[in-house]
Amino acid sequence: MGTFNSKNENADAIVCPHCENVHGNYDEYLEVGDMSGEFEMECVKCGENFKVDFYSVVWFKTEKA
Numbered sequence: 130m131g132t133f134n135s136k137n138e139n140a141d142a143i144v145c146p147h148c149e150n151v152h153g154n155y156d157e158y159l160e161v162g163d164m165s166g167e168f169e170m171e172c173v174k175c176g177e178n179f180k181v182d183f184y185s186v187v188w189f190k191t192e193k194a
């Protein structure tokens with residue numbers, strides 16, 4: 130595990146801005162096919178609501194067919 134910084138920096142997990150609890154399971158909040166958007170969720174640890182902005186990054190790798 131790396132060190133997460135909730136102070137307006139991007140991370141590859143949802144970090145609660147209140148208590149810095151890391152929410153690894155965010156599938157239920159995302160619509161299939163969404164590339165970006167925002168939603169609100171409640172921290173399972175401290176119970177505070179917070180807003181999440183997200184975007185997806187698509188990686189490509191090619192090889193000879």
Ligand SMILES: [Zn+2]
Pocket residue numbers: 145146147148149150172173174175176177
């Ligand atoms: Zn929290």
